[in-house]
Amino acid sequence: MKLATLKDGTRDGQLVVVSRDLRTAVIPDGIVTTLQRALDDWAFYAPQLIELYDALNQGRARNAFSFDPKSCMAPLPRAFQWADGSAYVNHVELVRRARGAEMPPEFWTDPLMYQGGSDDFIGPTDDIVCASESYGIDFEAEVAVITSDVGMAPTPDEALKSVRLLMLVNDVSLRNLIPAELAKGFGFFQSKPATAFSPVAVTPDELGDAWREGRVHRPMIVHWNGKKVGQPECGVDMVFHFGQLIAHAAKTRNLRAGSIVGSGTISNKDATRGYCCIAEKRCLETIEHGAAQTAFMKFGDSVRIEIFDEAGRSIFGSIDQAVVQLEH
Template identity: 45%
Template sequence: MKLATYRDGSRDGQLVVVSRDLSQACFATGIATRLQQVLDDWNFMAPQLESLSQSLNQGRARHAFSFDPRQCLAPLPRPAAWLAGEAYPAHGAELRERGVPVPERLSGPLIRMGGAETLLGPNDTPLLRGVPGLEPEPQLAVVLGDLPADAVPSQALDAVRLLMAVNAWVLRPVQQEELAQGWPALHSRPALQCAPVAITPEELPGAWYLGRAALQIQMHRNGRKQPLLETKEGMAWSFGDLIAEAARRRPLRAGTLVGAGMPAGAAPMTLKDGDSLRIDFKMAEGGSPFGAIDMDLAESTATQDEGADAADAGDASNVLDDARDARDASEADERNATEREPHEGETSEGETSDPGADASDVTDPQADDRGVNQSDAVAVDPTAPGPAPKAAARPPRRKAGKPPAPEGDQ
């Protein structure tokens, strides 16, 4: 199945199920509203989402609508952690040739803690305009379920729930300074950008095997095609190895995001203000399983704080309203179908014992205990013919603790 997160004004967005060809989507209303909910209770919720996905792909899903990647946040806007692995030693060698002191480790994969607080959607502009040395590092990543510490690679692979296509932005000059000082990357890794759709490994038949995916990364800078990158070629360590290394001394929580690093073979690409970049992960037969990352450094950064333009936001709002109306109608049907027990003072049909009684004329049974005389209520003669007479004026209610004055004194 394929999942995405639509903007709805909240931090976590609204979970949607996306069709295999990325043309249609429907909200996962009634199952989950956020992807993190699904990851926390995967065995219960994933089969329900899979059933909805099958209905959507067969054209039988209710309230389906056209999928618009421009309305997407990152599929998992707030992951538990972002662990950046380096599974491609040749890419590290390329950086060292450029003077970047990237550490080298031959006995196992390198992995570091990245910043999980800034995940961008596929069309968001990084808030880095005017910053020199901005380079993309596209890579494949996996989303995990709960994993105990000291897991072996095969056990680690069993914890993989979803695959994602991401781009780790890097400020290369700042990275050189941080690595030269021996400090971990902080300022040099400002943001992680995500393709709109996260997929289960079953969506890559034949391309996902033993923790490696055979995909091609196609980049276009200002409309010009860049050399293809192969995700399987040169991947010295599988995702099972990367995840097991990350969990060697501590457990990993559901929602942890683990990246494999950028494959080797890309020419150095430093973006400037006004540049555009499109990143798409392709299957051998040409399909785009994740959708594309498509951003433009010429856009106003203020636009990204508010999502897409007003028209697109209005379309998303209308779709959300339709889905919420359907959810509310379904919940109302469920409530009406359930027999309601009568409350105290109601008959079995749900009516009060005296539906015509005015609330202000009902005597408080505990009034005497509070010092309130029940003569304050308007008395009605039950033997009088016709409608009960109304008092011309109601005397003011006495304060508790003060008995009413005798009638002769009134």
């Protein structure tokens, strides 16, 4: 099943069911109005939404209309929890190598995770708004899951069963603000502006065999200003699967339905697969040449993030954003 949230002038938008080919959609009138409400009582609402989804795919849904990603908010426009991990430890290792820092061995056994702002997500085609290019504007292509309720201290296997939906993420980073924030010892805040998500969130079964062992086994395709810069395999070099990431987030607290847990930037040890964030490219340049050569994003730049199935069909739709300057 594929679900999206359309802009309707409210904070939480209008939930719609989207066809598998992403061409049509239908409002689940009489069922549920928002994705958060559906997640709050998934056992009750999901079967009804799936029935409508089947009817839409078979051309039997009444009042179906053309689906336009430009009309989408994030599938969850605001969430109770946004916890982003760093499951691709290769990315962390490259960053530390580039600045001459040692890699703590526990990073391979205990996930890194930060708690991001979840009150103001943006849609897949909404602009990346920034006050200054000097902040070091960077994209980060990731996969994220949305969970049901998760009790405290689950095993990874138990935690994995809580996955209800998957999405793509552009976890925008302002790289030049990060060092000063981390030096304070409290983690990211100003360096992490509004996060964007794919047009649709999909149930795990939509991925077929590409969803296994708590990982998405498909390439993440990233275009920067129309040029393909990355196609790393999401299922390769992901040290911590989503069950482990969710269990880490819930070690000392409950997670409530609608919590979003991210994978962190997709990164492969095979550098020929390209990159999902500019920072990684700059790290490789620093390691090889002694200094970074690639600049961060400028106003007017664009980024496109997408995953396709084996037949070349978009699974989640694309995140397709431009960088614009904040207007005062």
